[in-house]
Amino acid sequence: MITFAFANPKGGTGKTTSALLLAEQIARANVRVTVIDCDPNQNILEWANRRTEYGRETPFEVLPRPSEDDLIDMVDSLVGKTDYLIIDLEGTASQAVTFALSRTDFVLIPLEPNSVEGPHAARAVALVERTGNLMHRDIPYALLLNRCNAAFETAEERALRDEVANCSVNLLPVSLVRRTAYTRIFGEASLLSELVQTTTDRRERERVEKAMENVQAYTESVVNTLKQRMAA
Numbered sequence: 352m353i354t355f356a357f358a359n360p361k362g363g364t365g366k367t368t369s370a371l372l373l374a375e376q377i378a379r380a381n382v383r384v385t386v387i388d389c390d391p392n393q394n395i396l397e398w399a400n401r402r403t404e405y406g407r408e409t410p411f412e413v414l415p416r417p418s419e420d421d422l423i424d425m426v427d428s429l430v431g432k433t434d435y436l437i438i439d440l441e442g443t444a445s446q447a448v449t450f451a452l453s454r455t456d457f458v459l460i461p462l463e464p465n466s467v468e469g470p471h472a473a474r475a476v477a478l479v480e481r482t483g484n485l486m487h488r489d490i491p492y493a494l495l496l497n498r499c500n501a502a503f504e505t506a507e508e509r510a511l512r513d514e515v516a517n518c519s520v521n522l523l524p525v526s527l528v529r530r531t532a533y534t535r536i537f538g539e540a541s542l543l544s545e546l547v548q549t550t551t552d553r554r555e556r557e558r559v560e561k562a563m564e565n566v567q568a569y570t571e572s573v574v575n576t577l578k579q580r581m582a583a
């Protein structure tokens with residue numbers, strides 16, 4: 352079982368969105384995927400429950416937030432039952448987050464490329480490193496730039512990339528751009544692949560297709576980066 356966790360002590364950086372997008376794309380490869388929804392908002396769980404109500408199949412299982420004490424047991428009980436586990440974490444630094452990180456193979460830390468979010472992401476990196484020290488192992492992680500401008504790199508994004516390169520923090524090579532499709536999947540209890548089928552407006556469908564290309568590149572980048580880290 353390969354475990355991914357999405358962490359950032361700041362709320363609203365895109366943990367839930369990027370976790371759901373990754374789950375869908377990995378499940379397309381016909382492997383068993385499970386999501387543990389540790390976000391108190393339970394957005395992914397609600398999304399999955401609405402799909403069930405509407406009679407739509409979901410290509411992966413979504414488990415509700417366990418209590419802090421039960422989290423590690425829940426993760427360990429999934430070994431052999433799922434190929435990929437994706438943990439969507441809450442936007443605070445809690446013991447549950449540390450527990451989840453202790454079982455994670457690759458942590459993704461989404462952040463919007465602006466000067467406000469840099470320090471929060473740095474706290475997430477420090478937490479991953481502290482947890483790794485505690486466990487006597489290296490926990491691979493990467494920052495994931497999210498809500499990037501689709502058309503061009505903003506000055507703030509360039510400045511953040513320079514800063515990240517200077518302090519040798521790992522950055523995922525592919526970013527997620529700002530796309531309405533990524534909010535529509537929640538509003539419409541939809542998979543991104545379903546939006547491609549159901550969007551009738553030509554302009555909007557082109558944007559959804561662009562979003563799909565972006566998410567496929569992001570997923571490939573996550574999988575390849577993890578492979579490289581595991582081989583190192």
Ligand SMILES: Nc1ncnc2c1ncn2[C@@H]1O[C@H](COP(=O)(O)OP(=O)(O)O)[C@@H](O)[C@H]1O
Binds near residue numbers: 390497499530
């Ligand atoms: N790449 C994106 N493009 C457009 N909207 C996004 C994107 N990423 C996140 N959002 C929106 O931003 C808000 C916060 O995202 P969310 O994934 O819930 O963050 P977190 O889980 O870190 O609190 C949500 O309304 C979500 O739909």
Ligand SMILES: [Mg+2]
Binds near residue numbers: 363440
């Ligand atoms: Mg969330």
